[in-house]
Amino acid sequence: MNCLQADPVFKMNRMKKQTGNKVSTEALWERIPDVPVFTNLTEEYGRVPKEAEPALEALATPHIESFDWAVDEGLKLALKELPDVSFELPNTSKDRITLKVTDARVCSPSVVPGTVGAKDHRIFPTECRQRYTTYKGDFIITMSWWMNGIQQSSIEKNLGAIPIMLRSKLCNLQGLNPKGLVGKGEHETEWGGYFIAKGHEKLIRMLLMTRGNYPVFLNRSAWEARGKGFTDKGILVRCVRQDRSHKIRICCYYHVMSSNAVYNNVLHYLSDGSVKIMFNVGRELFFVPIMMILKSLVDVTDEFIYKRCVAGFEDDLYMKSCITDMLRDLHRQGIHSSYGSKQFIGEKFESRIRKQIGDWSTDAQCCEFILQYLRSVKVSIYIVACLAFRTYVAIHCATPMEKFNFLVHALKKLYQGVQDKAAPESPDHVMLQEVLLGGHLYLQLIKDKLTNWLTTVQYLILRKAKADTTKALQQSDINQVVSKSFQIDRNFETFIATGNVPLGTGQGLPQTTGLTIIVENLNRLRYLAHFRSVHRGAFFMELRTTDARQLQPDAWGFICPVHTPDGTPCGLLNHLSAFCEIVTQTQDSSEIPNVLIGLGMVSIEQTCPFPIKDCYTVSLDGRILGYVPMEDAQKIVDRLRLLKLENGKVPKYTEIVLVPKRPKGQFPGIYLFTSLARMMRPVINLRANKVEYIGTFEQLYLDICITPNEAYPGITTHQEINERSFLSHLASLIPMPDNNQSPRNMYQCQMGKQTMGTPYMTYHRFAENKIYRLYFPGTPFFRPVHYDYLKLDDYPSGTNAIVAVISYTGYDMEDAMIISKSSFERGFGHGCVYKSEHIDLKFLLKNTTTQSTFQRDPLEPNLNEKLGPDGLPHIGQWLEKNDPYFCFFNAEEGKYVTRKFSGMERVYIDSVKLKGNDEGTLFKQSVVIVMRVPKNTRMGDKFASRAGQKGICSYLWPQEDLPFTESGLTPDIVFNPHGFPSRMTIAMMIEIMAGKSGALHGLVHDATPFRFNEDDTAVEYFGSLLEKGGYNYYGTERMYSGTDGRELTADIFFGIVHYQRLRHMVSEKWQVRSTGPLDAVTHQPNKGRRRGGGVRFGEMEKDALLAHGASYLLQDRLFYGSDRTTAHVCMECGSLVSPIVIVPPTTPGATLAETPKPKCGLCGKDESIEVVEVPYVFKYLTEQLASVNIKIKLDVGQV
Structure with missing residues (x-):
């Protein structure tokens, strides 16, 4: 094959497929401008756009589309997978009852019926933010029930209101254009993707999970502790249903040969080289031989099972002997058929399963239920492999034979790995990972709560039937029971508010809190x-x-x-x-098997005309389809990839993986994936000259070049979309990151998220606890094109500052920087913090019977200055500590109560919002007060450039004392030149030159990475622009001393840098105390500014005092000012714990003449006991060590 290159004029058609807020990201990368511009100088700046920006809408696409799928298609699938609840009534007729949820729907948020004054019954998110409520809609289900097999009338039940994701199909903002969003109190760029719980915006975190439906061969030392004979090898398979549920796990373990193997009916112990499946019901672990599972799935002969297990590995004597031994072991246990295997499994789980499928079920039916409804499976044939049973064993497979074929495939991979013929894999690699989306977790929680609800209804019915065993169950009884059943709204609201999932739902998750x-x-x-x-x-x-x-x-x-x-x-x-991108839409893969057969695949159901050892096994989402000859595999895969680009029978987001056969390489095969939640990314297919989406597993076996010059003839098949496609959005915003040391780029990604800026345009509508705002932000002269792509000029952060790189006055050491006082007075870095406080009289007074209201006390005239007639502070009024904050009438006690302001800083009242209840019947009982706290720059506040150069303001230096240039310019910031060599932030040096030339010529320069190279350097480009402007080529200038006017003899690097003011301010961190609370255990001062803790004194402070020769101060700070205490020590034994005081017995009413002297419990002497001063924490440590029989001996002596 000749070398393929992308067409230099390659340009895909921009597809703006927009349905509501669903935007196709197919051509998003083409929306990146070629060069940056000053968008704030264009006519469109500041105006509401006609259409939504696809680049911003795409940010929430995985969250919104997963939620839409969950409440529509996913909910239907979950109801199909939801097991029925069957039981027998304890009445005289022994009626058999079956309960099942047959339908469910989630409604859009609306006001409760009977709300006073509601003209529009829809609820919009801005109302919930301001009222500190939850944006939620009703969840209504339909329950069907059967008595003795006869279906009765269905019952509809509202299980409460559950949170709704913003901009989803259920959100009332759905379909609104930017102008409509602004009309509803939102930003024109509101992209949604989150929930509102109790007024706070909450996002379900995306978690990385093991790739679904793929057997992973692992080595884990922890598995050796499973029991005798277990090794560190296993197969991990996380099988996932179509509704994305995974709950109970099943594992298969491989046992090493042992002469001490015990042969009995306990499923934990198997013979040499055997395999067992371990699964858990709740928290109980159970083990089942894998051959017993295979025999239960299909009714076939042992010869059939043997041939399938060794197919392709007929020369592997060890594997053949292990399969034979496992089959023989079943016969030793008396299991000779498929029915016998089911009967055996059913007997063992009879007590746990009959309650769910009915007490009248047979043992074989119990076994069928186990194979059908186990939520997740871990297969580990002495390697733990996590499988997720779908309908019978492997839950992702549709038929028993498909499950049989999958387990056989996992068994083969296991034995190849055990013999070191296949390389071990790792779930820590991205190739074997997918993403757990918020919508999928939300659906799993719905399914879990519906199961609990059915169990509760069953319990209520049984309790009602036991009360009167002679009465038959009527429809009215069921209606009454359902009406009394619990609602699930509080569970969902708690989950969204706290991120904690119930124990049952959290099985299989890498965390159950903070989701x-x-x-x-x-x-x-x-x-x-x-x-x-x-x-x-x-x-x-x-x-x-x-x-x-x-x-x-x-x-x-x-x-x-x-x-x-x-x-x-x-x-x-x-x-x-x-x-x-993350796959969020279900893809139709039904045509793929026929396409593969047409390309030359032999179906698994047919006899393969080729030797299986010369074929690759083909699997689709974990289902084994057939075999492909190795010599034709690459051609078939290439053809399949071209069909994928045609958007025909092969879906667009299909992942096509050909793992070639290599000595000790990854287990070979052709793996196709079309499931949800996989990560995909666009690249250019050079053969078809089209954009193709590839997956994480697929990428490893493709040759992808970044630029056409890197392509290898006959090898390279794909090319990157651009040179920056591997970076995230924030990393793409770093100016020329290819010129920085790597840690500095990481620091900027973090500090960019800590910068004060313009987070909102609707400050008056938001009531967050804390909002930072920068009054005078600027647009940078030097920025990447990604800055304009994300429309960041609409929400700017940072300020352009004139910087002089010079060591001046000594106040700029150790990353500190000097700021011109005049620049500060002109507004450099000025900002504020908005703080909100929610005051609810019902919770403040802890009563719900009386209606207290906000009112000003008419008998207190001194309140008029700060408070209005409604008892609330005036808008614009400043408050200090102990000023009247609000006043209300306590209806229960019949008196006015005035509360004082307890803040330490002066604040200004920005807004006061009265709230009502959901029905609109209560008023003047709840209020939100928004305060504005000025936060202008002061010494100790933190700043940073976009190159990761962070430092604090050490001094506000008078402008007349700062050095000035020939043209009279004085710097806003004095930066120490010692900050460059060790940090190697060359991008900041380039920015100084670029910003200076941009201001001279009125240009905005491109800071996109990889734009310059060794032949075309940035210094040469910006230096020539400076020369054309009449400045030095290297950006240096001669400056004059601000104190005596003499010319400085050095050339000073001088230019413009875009500086960020970070949220870390000294006014929020300063801390001082003389006395205060102590820790009850260590007797040391508490930590924490809010709790009146002590000032932290660490290693660097200790070293500084030692370096200054002030070591005696250490004794004061770390001993006398901390946990100084006295203790008795034995001078001969050197022990702190051996001296004890023995009190002699006394008669009742008598007193001791003198306090007894302590005596050493080891040597028995009392004259060797002395009193010493030691830190209390050392004394505490000595006592703790003594409790575990560890002795500490001190070397003590007289001074």
Whole structure:
């Protein structure tokens, strides 16, 4: 094959498929402008656009479409998978009852019936934000029931209102254009994707999970602790139903040969080289031989099972002997047929299963239920493999034979891995991962709550029947029971508000708490980053191993290598690359088997005319389809890939993986995936010159070049969309990150999300607890094209500052920087913080019987200055500590109550909002007060450039004392030149030149990475522009001293940098105390500013005092000012715990003449006991060690 290259004029048609807020991201990368422009100078700036911006709408697409799927198609699938509840009544007729939820629907949010004054019954999100309520809609189900097999009348039940995702098909904002959104109190760019719970915006976090329906061969040392004979090898398969549920796990384990193997009927013990399936019902673990499962699935001979298991591996004597031994072992246990196997399994689980399928069921029917309704399966043939049974065993397979074929395939892979013929895999690699979306978790919670609700209805019916065993169950009885059953609205609201899932729902998740996060809108960057973040799971944060944190090569293009926080969540909290998509729409894969047969595949149901050892096994979403000769496999895969691009019988988001056969390589085969929740990304297929979406597994076996120059003839098949496609949105906003040291780019991704800016346009409508605002933001002169792509000029953050790189005055050491006082007085870095307080008299007084209202006390005239007649503060009024805050009439006690303001800072009342209840019948009982706190720059506040150069303001230096240039310019910021060499932030040096030339010529320069190279350097380009403007080529200038006017003898690097003011302010962090609360255990001062804690004194402070020769101060700070205490010590034994005081017996009423002296319990002496001063925490540690029989001996002596 000749070298294929992308057409230089390759341009896809821009497809703006927009249905409501659903935007196709097929050509999003083409919306990136070629060069940046000053969008704030265009006529469209500041006006509401006619259409929504697809780039911003795509941020919430995975969340919204997964929720839409969950409440529509997913809900229907979940009801089909929901097991019936069957039981027998304890009455005289022994009636058999079956309960089933046959229909369910979720409604759009609306006001409750009977609401006073409601003209529009729809509820919009802005109302819930301001009223601190939940944006929710009714969840209505239909329950059908049968008595003795005869269906009765169905019953409809409203299970309460559950949270609704914004901009979903159930949201009342659905279908509104930007102008309509503004009319409903939203931003014109509102993209939704989150919930509103109790007034707070909550987002369900996306979690990385093991790839579904694929057997993963692993080595895990923890598996050896499962029991005798277990090894560290296993197959992990996470099987997923069509409704994306995965709950109970089943595992198969492989046992090593052991001469001490016990042969009995206990399923935990198997013979040499055998395989067992372990599954759990609730928290109980059970083991079943895999051959027993295979025989239960299909009624075939042992010869058939043997031939299927060894097909393709007829030369593997070890594997053949293991299969034979396992089949023989079944006969030793008296199991000779498929029915006998089912009967055996049913007997063991009879007591646990009959309650769900009916006490009248046979043992064989119990077995069928086990194979049908186990939520998840882990197969591990001495390797744990997690399978998820679908209808019988492997729950993703439709028929018993499909399940049989899948288990046989996993068995083959297991034995090849055990013999070191197949390489072990790792679930920490992105190739074997998919994403758990919020909508899928939401549906799983619905399914779990419906199961609990049916169980509750069953319990209520049985209780009613036991009360009168002679009465037959009537329709009215069922109606009464259903009406008394619980509602699920509180469970869902708690889940969205706290992120904690019930124990049953959380099985199989890497965490059960913190699944929802607050969508912090500190600035635009932080807001949008939440929607692209994926988490590995809180479980991995506690592990000592770093495997889950490491950046693997297969993450290229899917997970951003730059955008991850430093510290504890490093490598676990990641972000998707800019154009990585997640499959959220169900794809029709029914035609793929016929297409493969037409291309030369032999069906698994037919006799293969080729030797199976010379064929690849073909699987589709975990279902084994057939065999393909190895010599034709590559041609078939190439043809299948072209059919995929035609958008015909092969879906667009199909993942086509050919794992070639290699010595000790990955287990070979052709794997096709069309399921939901997989990560896909666009690349250019060079053969077809079209955009193709590829998956994480697929990418490993493709050759993808970045530029046409990197393509290898006959090898390269694909090309990247652009050079920056592997970066996330925030990483793409870093100016020229290819010129920075890698950690600095990571720092900027974090500091960009901590910058004060313009988070809202509707400050008056929001009531968040804390909102930061920068008064005078600016647009940067030097920025990547991604800045305009995300429309960040509409929500700017940061300020352009004139920077002089010079060591001046000594106040700029250790990353500190000097800011011109005049620049500060002109508004540099000025901002404020909005704080909201929700005051509800019902909760404040802890009563619901009387209606207290806000009113000003008429007998207190001094309240008039601060409070209005309604008892609330005036708009614009400033408040300080102990000023009147609000006043209300306590109806229960019949008196007025005035509350004082308890804040430490002066605040200004920005707005006061009165709230009512849901029915509109109560007023003047609840209020939201929004306060504005000025936060202008002061010494100690933190700033940072976009190159990761962070530092604090060390001094507001008078402008007349700062150095000035020949033209009279004085810098806004003095930056120490020692910050460049160790940090290697060359991009900031380039920005100084670029910003200076941009201001001279009125240009905005492109800071997109990889635009410059060694032949065309940035220094040469910007230096020539400076020369044309009459400045030095290298951006330096001669400056004059601000104190005596003499010319400085050095050339000073001088230019413009876009600086960010971070939210870390000294006014919110300063802390001081003399005395205060102590910790009850250590007797040391408490930590925490809010709790009156002490000032932190760490290693660096200790080293500083030692370096200054002031070591005696350490004794004062770390001893006398901390946990100084006295203790008795034995001078001879050196022990703190051996001295004891023995009180002699006394007669009743007598007193001791003197306090007894302590005596050493080891040496028995009292004259060797002395009193010493020691830290209390050391004394506490000594006592703790003594409790575990560890002795501490001190070397003490007289001074």
